[in-house]
Amino acid sequence: MTRWTPDPTFYPSPALAATAPPEKLAYVAAFDRAGQRPDAIAVLDTDPDSGSYGRVVGWTELPNTGDELHHFGWNACSSALCPTAPHPHVERRYLIVPGLRSSRIHVLDTKPDPRRPSLVKVIEAEELGERAGYSRPHTVHCGPDGIYVSALGGADGQEGPGGIAVLDHTTFEVRGAWEADRGPQFLAYDFWWHYTQDVLVTSEWGTPSMIEDGIVGELLLGRRYGHAIHFWDLAKRRHVQRVDLGDQYQMPLELRPAHDPTKSYGFVGVVISVEDLSASIWLWHRDGDAWAVTRVIDIPAEPADPADLPDLLKPFGAVPPLVTDIDLSVDDRFLHVSCWGTGELIRYDVSDPFHPVRVGSVRLGGIVNRTPHPAFPDEPLAGGPQMVEISRDGRRVYVSNSLYGTWDDQFYPDGVGAWVAKLDVDPEHGGLVPDPRFFPRGEEFRGLRVHQTRLQGGDASSDSYCFP
Amino acid sequence: MTGATWAALAGLGAFHGLNPAMGWLFAVARGLQERRRAALMAALPPIAAGHLASVAVVAALVSATRSVTASTVVAVTGGVLLVGFGLWRLLSDRHFRWAGMRLSAAQLTAWSFLMSAAHGAGLMLLPVLLAEPAAAAGPHSGHLAAAPAGALTGLLAAAVHTVAMLAVALVVALLVYEVLGVGVLRRAWFNVDRLWAGVLVAAGVVTLIGAA
Numbered sequence: 217m218t219r220w221t222p223d224p225t226f227y228p229s230p231a232l233a234a235t236a237p238p239e240k241l242a243y244v245a246a247f248d249r250a251g252q253r254p255d256a257i258a259v260l261d262t263d264p265d266s267g268s269y270g271r272v273v274g275w276t277e278l279p280n281t282g283d284e285l286h287h288f289g290w291n292a293c294s295s296a297l298c299p300t301a302p303h304p305h306v307e308r309r310y311l312i313v314p315g316l317r318s319s320r321i322h323v324l325d326t327k328p329d330p331r332r333p334s335l336v337k338v339i340e341a342e343e344l345g346e347r348a349g350y351s352r353p354h355t356v357h358c359g360p361d362g363i364y365v366s367a368l369g370g371a372d373g374q375e376g377p378g379g380i381a382v383l384d385h386t387t388f389e390v391r392g393a394w395e396a397d398r399g400p401q402f403l404a405y406d407f408w409w410h411y412t413q414d415v416l417v418t419s420e421w422g423t424p425s426m427i428e429d430g431i432v433g434e435l436l437l438g439r440r441y442g443h444a445i446h447f448w449d450l451a452k453r454r455h456v457q458r459v460d461l462g463d464q465y466q467m468p469l470e471l472r473p474a475h476d477p478t479k480s481y482g483f484v485g486v487v488i489s490v491e492d493l494s495a496s497i498w499l500w501h502r503d504g505d506a507w508a509v510t511r512v513i514d515i516p517a518e519p520a521d522p523a524d525l526p527d528l529l530k531p532f533g534a535v536p537p538l539v540t541d542i543d544l545s546v547d548d549r550f551l552h553v554s555c556w557g558t559g560e561l562i563r564y565d566v567s568d569p570f571h572p573v574r575v576g577s578v579r580l581g582g583i584v585n586r587t588p589h590p591a592f593p594d595e596p597l598a599g600g601p602q603m604v605e606i607s608r609d610g611r612r613v614y615v616s617n618s619l620y621g622t623w624d625d626q627f628y629p630d631g632v633g634a635w636v637a638k639l640d641v642d643p644e645h646g647g648l649v650p651d652p653r654f655f656p657r658g659e660e661f662r663g664l665r666v667h668q669t670r671l672q673g674g675d676a677s678s679d680s681y682c683f684p
Numbered sequence: 685m686t687g688a689t690w691a692a693l694a695g696l697g698a699f700h701g702l703n704p705a706m707g708w709l710f711a712v713a714r715g716l717q718e719r720r721r722a723a724l725m726a727a728l729p730p731i732a733a734g735h736l737a738s739v740a741v742v743a744a745l746v747s748a749t750r751s752v753t754a755s756t757v758v759a760v761t762g763g764v765l766l767v768g769f770g771l772w773r774l775l776s777d778r779h780f781r782w783a784g785m786r787l788s789a790a791q792l793t794a795w796s797f798l799m800s801a802a803h804g805a806g807l808m809l810l811p812v813l814l815a816e817p818a819a820a821a822g823p824h825s826g827h828l829a830a831a832p833a834g835a836l837t838g839l840l841a842a843a844v845h846t847v848a849m850l851a852v853a854l855v856v857a858l859l860v861y862e863v864l865g866v867g868v869l870r871r872a873w874f875n876v877d878r879l880w881a882g883v884l885v886a887a888g889v890v891t892l893i894g895a896a
Contacts, residue, residue, distance in 0.1 A: 218777060218875060218877075218878060219875060220875045221871070222869065222873050224870070227870070228866035228869050228870070232870070297873075299704070299705075299709040299713045300710060300782045300783075300795065301780050301781055301783075302704060302705045302780075303780075304869070304873055305873075305878070306777075306779075360782075361782060361783045385779070411785070412717050413785075413786065450783060450784065451783050451784025451785075453783075477717060478717055478719065683713060683866045684716050
């Protein structure tokens, strides 16, 4: 049954969303690398006035094993206020939680007890395959006319094409593949949109066989992973333009369009350049009637003693930054960039998107550095800042440390561990300061690894807005 | 038609005009997107045209049918239709689906037509039209020849309704665009759909009682 007034977590504009109250809880995807125990959604207490602040206070196990939880999203968000198909009286209530390896999609209800989400539906891999022709579901965005889920692989063991499946808002049934005409697009990964401009953007990682057993050196050096982004007509569901970054720029992953619907730009992070192991951030923007990209940030590799490097990197004598996630604050002013290889989270002022200015950095973990959390200096950390999430008011940044099971094992062969750190934004200098009271890790996650974090009520990568 | 009937038609128009889902919010979004009030103003006529078409189909059909058929049959059919549609709206959680916001004037009209139809905007006029004595009561009453005159009455009713709708939508859109801001949506967007569904059911019941 619908509400009488709009869900209070829906905001017409990003500026209004930035005034939202601080989140009390965070949901974190946790997975068992061995695939022997069920994966889980861990619930963290993010209320600084609570006695259990910074601790795991809830734990919902899934019914199967081997799902490999990764990214997830909400059933509804601020896009419900969009005027063409408004439905603001539904609730932001259900977490849509795909298993990247199993291709199952789980629906968890956070309403009866926000600290103990309950499983209400499982969409089996067969349904996703039969109805949409896809497998390996990944990114979830709440669209105005349905729930959009990107997927990396094809159905029935096919490598691809990957694409986007649409789920019904109400029943969560798979309605079908989103694309009416995919043009040259084959590889898939992330997607998002400039909703009011009828523009959808997708990025490229690799097909299931290219990623599931770990990164394949020959494919990487052969420049076979994705290196383009695609622009689509969101209303007609048709491919419009493929923009190639150059095949040395392997794996453009996370897409972060400006939240302001009148803006026509966004950022995409590239994991690695095969020429010098650097990572880069690109800006997409309009160029006349077409779309263009401009490389706006380069992050160089850091030289290292081969003895300190995993086998994969020994021949190169350097640690690649490996930019695996980026996140743009709701006010579109600050871009946060995770360097999972070097163990650094960098904050840029992108008020002028063509000319980012580095304004802050925090070192945690890293392949060579193993930088400890400042509040726990005796604990060297594995992994690095990976999934990054920003509160709607832009004051708190959460990072978790696992990338993807098999890839964790390659880059952190002695174990990646599990930790979630919270960084407070220094209001005076704009930098980031690790919160000494918030560092759930290790056994708190019961032996599971941690991937994406979603904040109760919404966060910087969960909502789309139709009003400036 | 009596003055009360016209007033009722206009009142329902105002009610439709108030509903953000019926179009004024889309007009505001266009104004904000393009940062000019003219875009808002330009969006409203196509939205009103779509609404008019949606309402006129029902109104003309009802009035024309009433001119040639026993009014009890029309009333009972209409009443059942209202109750059924209202219940469906009340119990179903489905919402109108539409992707795409960069619409031409023609597409905007089509959007408004479908949106109004999906909300049963035309059906809302049924009780008012049925409460009236059959149109074109004269020598040709009860004959097929009376249908065009009946339809004309229906169209007139739809026009009056839509003018009221447009006037209210215009005022609300400008108020939100110029003064209140879209933040008002968070507090003031009452679930009109649910109320509306209840009203449809009630209107159907009243119509059925009137027919009995």
